[in-house]
Amino acid sequence: MSRLPTLIRAGLRSNFGLSVLRHRIFKEKKDRWLVPIFGFAALAVLPSIYGLILLIQNIYLALKPLGQERALLTLGIMAGQLFILLFGLYYVISAFYFSRDLEFLIPLPLKPFEVMASKFAVIMINEYLTVMVIVLPVLIGYGVLARGGLSYWTNGLLVYLFLPVIPLAVVSILVVALMRVVNISRKKDALILAGSVLLISVGIGFQFLLGRSSRDGLSGQAMTSFFTSPDSLLNRVGSRFPPSIWATKAIAGGFSASGLLNLALFIGTSLLLFAAILIISEKLFYRGLVGLGEVSGRRRTLSRAQMAQRVSSGLHPVRAIFAREWRIMNRTPIFLLNGTLTVVIVPLVFILMATTGGGRGDAGSILKVMTSAQPLFVILASAGFMVVCGSLNGTSSSAFSREGAQFWISRVIPVAPRDQVAAKFLHSYLVSILGTVAASVVAVAMLHINAAHLAAAAGLSLVAGVLLTALGMIIDLARPLLDWTNPQKAIKQNLNVLFAMCADIGILTALFFAIRFMIRAGLSNGAILAALYVVLVALSGLSYAALVKFAGKRYREIEV
């Protein structure tokens, strides 16, 4: 087992790019600007954490007189574990099966369970950081409010340390089993995609079930008895996921018999599941893994006539690059999931959210009430929705990063950067249009907006799409992430995608305040819309021009 710490250390270094980052910051002195940016980002999160603590305080004070305050802990823990259950999937698939270090690890004299355990540990540390924002404020907030003693903090720490184990082990077992099946098939990519979509759907379905169970079936007498028995809310909330109840009772119970029993139950189950994953990995991990990176192809020699048919008679370079972008994006499962599919899934989720709960979901009814008053609001709300669906994805902000090690090809081909970015822009913009269309269908179906309003909204979204697409591409072009070995890093763990989303949200917020200002200034609806169009068209034109100019500079500068 002494090899395990070494493996974990190496895994952490490669996962967070620690060695590379240290080299770049301290030796090459290249990425020094990242240090203040991270510092600033950390500071920017503080107000939201403060807000969360205030919210926790309010919920605690509201539940306390009813004897239900412990449900707060359950909620926090469950939210954290559900989050891991849903998003852990991507981490687990990519860490267990698609990271390149496996090629070096498998030939080493290591047992499958050691490799699996080290990967698991790296994901655990990732998850501590991810759920920190959700779970820690609840744990700390509750502890302070309830004046928790040593027993509270000790058990709280232990629960936090074991928190990711159960959901991650569940996901890992599912994934290892899935991969064992997938690897016997020739259509691995399709199966991985289908499996991911299935698991995401199950996750979303699970959330609806939870949402529904908390809404329906409580009235009058039931409500009274519900609130008079302590912890009934805790049990109800946690009933779908018992470990969160054990964790709550372990923390709140402290060193009492019940507290220790529940702590033992929580840690025991975690250890059991962890052992299960190690045993399963010993049997299935390598079998699902070996050859996964290889794709078999049927050997077929084309006749001269067939070849003549398939050899292109010469596309314009812009069309050729567009076709390349489209094919690579849609044939790489992780790119497809985070780009093209996202713009369809988001409106779909919205429909689901709005239709569950008897056809009058919260989000849908809020929008309806909001928009029934004013045609301007109908247009703006629909346009906002279309923009969110179409442009808030990683397609444009990973347009250059996605090329990775193949970027040398773009640098040596005799195609002007202007034409190359035009093709990339068209591809990202097409995805944005797809999102606008999907959102339009939702707008018509849910809000019953008329054709004129729809046209005005879609127009706004399409113009804004140019601005946001160009902006996303500029952000990615400023510092493209080209040295990835796992495609997940190019889109899902790419800071550029995050930066672009922040910039997009910033622009939308600025537009929101500008509209509010115009409404308060007493401008007519027509004038407000016209002003918006003028501003957006101008900004779109400017941003595209800036993108082209920037590309000319960056294509010369980026060294590969």
Next chain:
Amino acid sequence: MIELNHVSKSYNKGRIKAVDDLTLTVRPGEIFGFLGPNGAGKTTTIKLMVGLLRPDSGTIAVDGLDVQKDALKCKALTTYVPDYPAVYERLTGLEYLNFIGDVYGVPKAERLDRIGKWLDIFELSSAVTNPIQSYSHGMKQKIVLTAALLPAPRVMVLDEPLVGLDPRAAHSLKELMREHCDQGKTLFFSTHIMEVAEKLCDRIGIINKGRLVACGSMEELKALDRSERSLEAIFLELTEK
């Protein structure tokens, strides 16, 4: 023709000199072999020639055109094969070749002839409709070489092109290289295989620690060393620590 004139390139803000005041001319119709130990500056020189890196000082010209100032024109004349065949794994071999044909503007008839010819030579015909992801290292190398030959460029720059090729493919490639230069075109390649350099190249350059330590035909290099030993012996002596 390729002309490097007092070219220097350093990394880490000048602390590591990868290429140091390199002046070199590769004439039309010439196969030029570039030798040097690992880390001597071979790949950096090649990347400078094809515009992937920018020199700190000095100029590089292809057929009289400046690689930095007339970048697009130079790119249209040159093709490049990197030391590692990083290509679009999700495209099929034929899609990749079509892409290269499109961006270099190769007419359909020529495209069809050349693709057919080189796929045959490299024994890739039966795999060309499969995704590149399914290719072995050698097959990837062959598809990159086919793509580099497709535009029938004036200048070819190859970084260790023989690595990963089976003996038959390596033999075919050497013939192709000769054929290319017999048409009056230029070929620059780096290699670690002394025998290949000795037999194939019209002239050879040896680089060590970023500096060109010898350059000339095999006879000229041998004349440097009075004992007239092999290229390997000359290389070892010139690149001694």
